[in-house]
Amino acid sequence: MTINSTIQEMATAARDAAGKLVRISTNQKNAALLSIAAYLEKEAAFIKEENRKDLVKAEEIGISSAMLDRLTIKDTTLISMVDGLRDVEALKDPVGTMGPAWIRPNGLQIARMRIPLGVIGIIYESRPNVTVDATGLCLKSGNAVILRGGSEAFHSNQALAAIIDQALDHVGMPQNSVQVVPIRDREAVSMLLNQEEFVDLIIPRGGEGLIRFVVENSKIPVLKHYKGVCHVYVDADADLDMAQEISFNAKVQRPGVCNAMETLLVHHSAAESFLPAMAKRFTEAGVELRGCAKACRILSDVKEAQESDWAAEYLDLILTVKVVEDMDDAINHIARYASNHTDAIVTRDYDRARRFVREVDSSVVLVNASTRFNDGGQLGLGAEIGISTSKLHAFGPMGVEELTTTKFVVLGSGQIRE
Amino acid sequence: MTINSTIQEMATAARDAAGKLVRISTNQKNAALLSIAAYLEKEAAFIKEENRKDLVKAEEIGISSAMLDRLTIKDTTLISMVDGLRDVEALKDPVGTMGPAWIRPNGLQIARMRIPLGVIGIIYESRPNVTVDATGLCLKSGNAVILRGGSEAFHSNQALAAIIDQALDHVGMPQNSVQVVPIRDREAVSMLLNQEEFVDLIIPRGGEGLIRFVVENSKIPVLKHYKGVCHVYVDADADLDMAQEISFNAKVQRPGVCNAMETLLVHHSAAESFLPAMAKRFTEAGVELRGCAKACRILSDVKEAQESDWAAEYLDLILTVKVVEDMDDAINHIARYASNHTDAIVTRDYDRARRFVREVDSSVVLVNASTRFNDGGQLGLGAEIGISTSKLHAFGPMGVEELTTTKFVVLGSGQIRE
Numbered sequence A, B: 001m002t003i004n005s006t007i008q009e010m011a012t013a014a015r016d017a018a019g020k021l022v023r024i025s026t027n028q029k030n031a032a033l034l035s036i037a038a039y040l041e042k043e044a045a046f047i048k049e050e051n052r053k054d055l056v057k058a059e060e061i062g063i064s065s066a067m068l069d070r071l072t073i074k075d076t077t078l079i080s081m082v083d084g085l086r087d088v089e090a091l092k093d094p095v096g097t098m099g100p101a102w103i104r105p106n107g108l109q110i111a112r113m114r115i116p117l118g119v120i121g122i123i124y125e126s127r128p129n130v131t132v133d134a135t136g137l138c139l140k141s142g143n144a145v146i147l148r149g150g151s152e153a154f155h156s157n158q159a160l161a162a163i164i165d166q167a168l169d170h171v172g173m174p175q176n177s178v179q180v181v182p183i184r185d186r187e188a189v190s191m192l193l194n195q196e197e198f199v200d201l202i203i204p205r206g207g208e209g210l211i212r213f214v215v216e217n218s219k220i221p222v223l224k225h226y227k228g229v230c231h232v233y234v235d236a237d238a239d240l241d242m243a244q245e246i247s248f249n250a251k252v253q254r255p256g257v258c259n260a261m262e263t264l265l266v267h268h269s270a271a272e273s274f275l276p277a278m279a280k281r282f283t284e285a286g287v288e289l290r291g292c293a294k295a296c297r298i299l300s301d302v303k304e305a306q307e308s309d310w311a312a313e314y315l316d317l318i319l320t321v322k323v324v325e326d327m328d329d330a331i332n333h334i335a336r337y338a339s340n341h342t343d344a345i346v347t348r349d350y351d352r353a354r355r356f357v358r359e360v361d362s363s364v365v366l367v368n369a370s371t372r373f374n375d376g377g378q379l380g381l382g383a384e385i386g387i388s389t390s391k392l393h394a395f396g397p398m399g400v401e402e403l404t405t406t407k408f409v410v411l412g413s414g415q416i417r418e
Helices: A003-021 A026-042 A044-061 A065-071 A075-090 A129-140 A151-170 A187-193 A208-217 A240-252 A268-284 A293-298 A307-311 A327-337 A350-359 B003-021 B026-042 B044-061 B065-071 B075-090 B129-140 B151-170 B187-193 B208-217 B240-252 B268-284 B293-298 B307-311 B327-337 B350-359
Strands: A109-116 A119-124 A144-148 A178-180 A201-205 A230-234 A261-267 A288-291 A318-324 A342-346 A364-369 A386-388 A396-398 A404-415 B109-116 B119-124 B144-148 B178-180 B201-205 B230-234 B261-267 B288-291 B318-324 B342-346 B364-369 B386-388 B396-398 B404-415
Touching: A003 A119, A003 A144, A003 A178, A003 A187, A026 A044, A026 A075, A026 A129, A026 A151, A044 A065, A044 A075, A044 A151, A065 A151, A075 A129, A119 A129, A119 A187, A129 A144, A129 A151, A129 A178, A144 A187, A151 A178, A187 A208, A201 A208, A230 A240, A230 A327, A240 A261, A240 A268, A240 A342, A240 A364, A240 B404, A261 A268, A261 A327, A268 A288, A268 A293, A268 A318, A288 A293, A293 A318, A307 A318, A307 A327, A318 A327, A327 A342, A327 A350, A342 A350, A350 A364, A396 B404, A404 B240, A404 B396, B003 B119, B003 B144, B003 B178, B003 B187, B026 B044, B026 B075, B026 B129, B026 B151, B044 B065, B044 B075, B044 B151, B065 B151, B075 B129, B119 B129, B119 B187, B129 B144, B129 B151, B129 B178, B144 B187, B151 B178, B187 B208, B201 B208, B230 B240, B230 B327, B240 B261, B240 B268, B240 B342, B240 B364, B261 B268, B261 B327, B268 B288, B268 B293, B268 B318, B288 B293, B293 B318, B307 B318, B307 B327, B318 B327, B327 B342, B327 B350, B342 B350, B350 B364
Parallel strands: A119 A144, A119 A201, A144 A178, A230 A261, A230 A342, A261 A318, A288 A318, A342 A364, A364 B404, A404 B364, B119 B144, B119 B201, B144 B178, B230 B261, B230 B342, B261 B318, B288 B318, B342 B364
Antiparallel strands: A109 A404, A386 A396, B109 B404, B386 B396
């Protein structure tokens, strides 16, 4: 069978499963999630054995130790997969819930009912845990899912697919509700991106290269973010101790993730008192600073930032620092260089807090809190399948509700149009 | 200047205007809508003069009388444009509204704030009233808009653009909030569809050919529906008088629109008593019936439908009729042939009403009411910019709220991630 016909068959089967999944109750979906969790625990040895094959191959090719780490399924990885499924099981089921109903003058009663999107395609890189996490979120939200993990995790993902299959079969879930693409060739991705008739949404997760490839080649809507160039703006009359804690946390607590701060903006009237102590703390933590001309005058041993630095997502212990004239200057800088991901203000001023919240065009805007809170779990969504900086549909972290949409339900008693 | 650079300049200018529009209050936006309405009334003679140029050209080419009718700006057309703007002015402004806020254990207060999408591109055919209607909805929802009407309405749209420009200037709205593409060449459409960096959403309005062209060529998300193949299912124990009124209304009241019924499904136990009288009424109204084998046995002078008939959007006085075994048969037929647009059941049975509502995958599902109610105005959204059968973002009629999305607002008091 060709790659094309395999993918086409998977897409058709997924559409068929999606049609059946709308008839499945919350109890059945929850039972399915717990069944997968139980099977994962039971088959731990098999999973680690298959994972070993991927690790041996990866070591042969000589991938980086960071990638090797992401690829490895340890006992703790398995525990967190299983815990994740149980967390999602405990979430409220959004499907079938209805918003407020209103009445039209002719007596029609109208409301929006939440429904699954249908078929979701997930394209991701080395972490095999995505296979399980995405399965949990998609099933809970009533969607069929086609998963395509990285070729370096091929055996791990096939093993997880086999276990998920058994677990779903055991509780009588519709066949092909969850499918893992059994093809290493990248052509499978291109083929999947062509199935606009059967697949409703593509979510790519991984590096900017993968995401750009998906966006360029997809005929299906894509929810994604390319990168997180996040800012903290320290306002004129900010509480400077709070500003220091927030800035330090935003940069240093976990520098390699998308919601870490990349640029610190400081109001000129606060710069002299704020920057020296802040810079000292950053330097002690191993952070390399790159400043604007004014910042460099205050911090004599900091080198000047290049134009390209302001748009960079370092994902590392590097930070650009800019002294701004006022909040307009800060907002304009964010509009120009940020990535609509996460931006924060530290202030005591009521009007400026309100203006910052309204005018900064980011999926999460924070007042007096660290950028690191842009995360489905931290914001109370329960779990997330990713963060979107696409303005349509879902903007920000996406939980189970963001894997659904709404239809209109109209209840009448014989109404016709005049 | 090349077409490409003109469109690129318009897109950049629109992005700039969008940045300013988030700072504009509801009062200012409402003043802008009323200003456009007043200018349209003042410049009625000029608009009709420019419209005349398009009509003369159209007559030379020899377009159909239906198209000529859509192209003509009559006094009543102007009145309905102006009334439309005043209706939109009276709607609630969705921008800046916030949903329920929740508190995290660490004290963070979180809510979703509704924000404009940014820049919207609208691509449409002959009706020049879309220029004004879309302007009203986009401005009310805080979006900048780029409008590209049909080349046959070129002078009319340029005249409307000039008037809108003056009207917005008069009340100090940001420049380039509303732009009409001043290029007849279709290449302008392709160029606009490439501006993914600056344009957030494309809405095509027109025939299926135009919409398919836009979807094929757009790098920007598109909200659209191709067609409306709408069904009415008359259940076993339906009130047959009600079923007849609803079916007749759904087919005959305005057959040329997307929410008109194209296929009537009848439960076999109701067919003998329902179909003869129904068919007689349809035939008297000039409706041509095409039936399945069973329907043809009951209605002796009805010809048999071809396979292609079941998926057809006639937009005309033609109707396919199918006798189904039960509701599953009806739901399966709808899943196979309908267009996710509008489908209705007529029933007295509680369980089947609930199941139909849940399992039929259409943007509007109705119980005991005509399909003709899938319309923003009829459903109480105030006004609509179109109907979406794309499952993402907005599914169904799109009012001002559907031209917005939400961002997360997080209010803290110094919280950092542990």
